[in-house]
Amino acid sequence: MDAEPRKISRSKNVLKARWNRRAYFIRRKIKRSQFLIYKRLMKLTLFLLLLAASLATIGQNQAKNLPSDAAAEQAVIASGDIVDCANLSGSEATAQLLDKIPGTILTLGDSVYPDGSGTNFSDCYARTWGRHRARTRPAVGNHEYHTPGAAGYFNYFGEAAGEPGRGYYSFNLGAWHVIALNSQCSDVGGCQKGSPEEQWLRSDLQQNSSKCILAYWHSPRFSSGDEHGNDPSMKPFWEDLYAAGADIVLNGHDHDYERFAPQDSDGAADPEKGIREFVVGTGGKNQRGFHKALPTTEARSNKTFGVLKLSLHPGSYAWEFIPVPGQTHLNCYRQARGVEIEMGIWRIP
Ligand SMILES: [Fe+2]
Ligand SMILES: [Zn+2]
Numbered sequence: 036m037d038a039e040p041r042k043i044s045r046s047k048n049v050l051k052a053r054w055n056r057r058a059y060f061i062r063r064k065i066k067r068s069q070f071l072i073y074k075r076l077m078k079l080t081l082f083l084l085l086l087a088a089s090l091a092t093i094g095q096n097q098a099k100n101l102p103s104d105a106a107a108e109q110a111v112i113a114s115g116d117i118v119d120c121a122n123l124s125g126s127e128a129t130a131q132l133l134d135k136i137p138g139t140i141l142t143l144g145d146s147v148y149p150d151g152s153g154t155n156f157s158d159c160y161a162r163t164w165g166r167h168r169a170r171t172r173p174a175v176g177n178h179e180y181h182t183p184g185a186a187g188y189f190n191y192f193g194e195a196a197g198e199p200g201r202g203y204y205s206f207n208l209g210a211w212h213v214i215a216l217n218s219q220c221s222d223v224g225g226c227q228k229g230s231p232e233e234q235w236l237r238s239d240l241q242q243n244s245s246k247c248i249l250a251y252w253h254s255p256r257f258s259s260g261d262e263h264g265n266d267p268s269m270k271p272f273w274e275d276l277y278a279a280g281a282d283i284v285l286n287g288h289d290h291d292y293e294r295f296a297p298q299d300s301d302g303a304a305d306p307e308k309g310i311r312e313f314v315v316g317t318g319g320k321n322q323r324g325f326h327k328a329l330p331t332t333e334a335r336s337n338k339t340f341g342v343l344k345l346s347l348h349p350g351s352y353a354w355e356f357i358p359v360p361g362q363t364h365l366n367c368y369r370q371a372r373g374v375e376i377e378m379g380i381w382r383i384p
Contacts, residue, residue, distance in 0.1 A: 115143025115287020117318030125319030143287035144176025144253025151179030210349035240279035260289025273300035
């Protein structure tokens with residue numbers, strides 16, 4: 036009678052042991068699969084950490100290659116027809132504007148009157164605009180050539196004026212390529228197609244065609260000033276600049292301020308590919324009159340001395356004519372808060 040229950044309890048024990056063993060294997064399987072999951076999670080975490088680290092490094096390297104904010108915007112301040120040795124008051128007033136505006140100064144020729152002798156540079160120019168010589172990139176005018184070879188000019192400005200005796204050179208400002216030209220054609224072998232200066236300009240433009248381009252020199256291709264007006268001998272420079280997609284031309288010579296709509300080398304308005312010219316002969320010498328405005332004249336004034344400030348960005352520029360204090364009476368300009376101002380922004384198409 037006893038044998039049966041014992042048999043049953045033995046088989047119960049066997050079943051229990053089997054179950055325990057199975058449970059053990061199941062637990063082991065779970066543990067192993069948990070371990071595998073952990074292992075995979077660890078691998079994934081490590082991979083994500085490495086990915087984040089490498090992306091950060093790439094980002095840093097790219098940031099190094101991008102121009103900084105400072106390089107992205109470049110300030111340029113320009114004017115020509117500046118220092119009169121017989122009366123420094125005009126150029127002293129415009130020099131006081133420069134004192135407050137940081138940036139590269141471009142002189143647009145006729146830096147000192149009555150002529151560009153060494154003495155006039157050291158005794159007159161040096162007393163007003165000369166205090167900003169270290170940040171000035173000059174262009175040469177006709178009054179500098181009253182001294183043979185413009186020797187006073189080249190001696191005074193040194194390396195900042197490019198190769199001595201040539202009067203044309205170029206440099207970069209952020210995303211912009213800036214070209215100084217010499218409009219005293221007869222002193223440098225002519226300005227016609229194939230002349231040394233025109234050949235130099237074409238090859239300089241070929242090497243820098245990807246950039247925004249600003250060119251500056253003394254005698255304007257276009258001007259409604261009654262003393263000089265249009266200078267057709269500048270047309271070859273305009274053709275080369277237009278073909279290269281240049282954006283801005285700055286000139287002096289006529290003692291006034293004039294802004295043109297973008298136009299081609301024949302003076303036809305061309306908002307897509309045209310070049311915008313500014314005449315800024317307002318450095319401090321004196322003012323002169325106007326003829327009838329040209330079809331592309333957008334604004335002009337002969338009421339005040341002042342400087343043109345340009346903010347050059349990659350792909351756009353802003354301009355502002357800054358008159359000397361107390362002389363805000365400009366004609367043809369729009370009004371803001373009762374003061375007539377001349378400023379604008381142009382996005383390069
Ligand atoms: Fe002048
Ligand atoms: Zn001149």
